[in-house]
Amino acid sequence: MPEPRDVPDEPPPFLGSWKRVYIAVLLYLGAIIFGFYVFTRAYR
């Protein structure tokens, strides 16, 4: 039985490198938590 084939590694379609994409996702998480914090305070 054949093993699964290896697949290519490619750069991300935006931001140039995966490291920048990861940083963008973590910044997004920070922003969304801050947004929820403000939302909670506003409606408390």
Added chain:
Amino acid sequence: MRPFDWVVLVAALVSIVAYGLYRSRGSNTVDSYLLAGKSMPWYAMALSIMATQASAITFISTTGQAYVDGMRFVQFYFGLPVAMVILCATVVPLFHHARVYTAYEFLENRFDGKTRALASFIFLCQRGLSAGFTIYAPALVLGVILGWPERVTTSLMGAVVIAYTVLGGIKAVTWSNVQQMCVIMLGLVVALVTVVALLPHQVSFRDAAYLAGAAGRLNAVTTNFNWQDRFNIWSGLLGGTFLFLSYFGCDQSQVQRYLTGRSVAQSRLSLLFNAVVKVPMQAFILFIGAMVFVFYVFEQPPVLFQQTELKRIQTAAAYAPVASAYERAFESRRTAALALVEAHKAGDGFGEAHRIAEYRAAQKALDSVRQDAAQMVERSGGEKGFTDANYIFLSFVTRYMPAGIVGLVIAVIFAATMSASSGEINSLATVTVMDIYRRYIRRDAPDHHYLQASRLATLFWGVYAVAFAGMAGKLGPLIVAVNKVGSLFYGSLLGCFVLALGFRRVRGTAAFCGMLAGEAAILATAKWTDISWLWYNVIGCGVVVAAALALTWISPRPEGLPSRTGPGMHGPCTAPS
């Protein structure tokens, strides 16, 4: 259910299954049946990952959770984007380049056969247990709300899931998951629009949000730390990160989704899509629950949403005073809410503060009466720790939503059940065939033999899930604990993968013993402490790593390995050996 609801429900389910089977043509090798020939685009994997994770009970109970406890449950997902980034940077390329069918196959490459077997066994126990509940839990709720027999609902859902999963393999699972996720999102948007439209005309959307916030239902972030508190920002960020690392990195039901990617980049994008979308999506579902809460501020809800238990306690003499107290509390809250909205609109700061106090006191009184009713259920032989949160949303849907929308929401419940269940069955079959059958029973058979074995294993796990769902009703309170039971297993699996990736000197026996020690530590924590289950993964992972490192330290060093203090000791494992 009206005729138009049936039309919507049947049309949604038939189109999902037909489309999944249509897209699965040509799954006639093991590689295409279990890994889709590594041909999947990122968006299909992304929606499949999301659909596999979101079972029906997620939608049913998340809205109920917001109704009774507010939106703070969203913090549970704060660790997910962190976990996704870590996984994209580590295991995604590693699993792809190792050319494995399962995550546990990688463990044999890195450690030895017994570590792989133990990890596979832990997965089969944990996922096999939850497979039955995935089908049973929504059947239970649908049974109570719609009067459908549980056996009929579980058999119907099970038969459909088994049919397309056995026939089409992972391609059918993935493409039907895409459809299921679209139906789920459509259903949720329509549900929110409908609940807002059903609010009294003098209460605008902004007023509704204001009332929900004043009652503590928009508390999305809580910063106080407590070990027993499951949902605060700290348990979400730390405990949640470990939980999602375990779930997306060590659970074959998720790993198999992104192993189908046509490139490492496509797999990474599918996980990062979830990292970006999941938290807002959960917040959206919780917000629907908060709006249902506001709807019931003006429309009297039943004392309990679980009709079977409500009917049972209604016959007791002690119920009459509870019912009249409930009516008074509801009227008092309704009046206070309308007065609060007026004060808020008038911009009367002093009057607003006074009205908020009245509104909150009325809410507290109402909660107290509901608590009394829940205690009556327990005292009269009902479930210990009774809660009706799982029945709130569907009770609202069936009583107040217009024709067609009810069918759509029921289709959402079915779609979510089928998507989660098909992913589980498919992954259970893969581990059974690849990690057990092919490894220990029949090593060098031709491709078509393993293809047939995979189909049979899928059929077996499907029938098992339906049969187990049939027995789940007899297990009673266990259904409440199913999430906790699932988390009993993840920590030790995660610890093993952390050892594989981060500690090059650790060998198979140390990893194996570490996993056993981690599992023992989790079970001891669950039995003898009050620590919330979200922390079990952190504890289990920590004990696995510590125990394996200790064993490695005291055992003789094999020749050819770097010294204990050498630079390579904690370096990443660059390639499986």
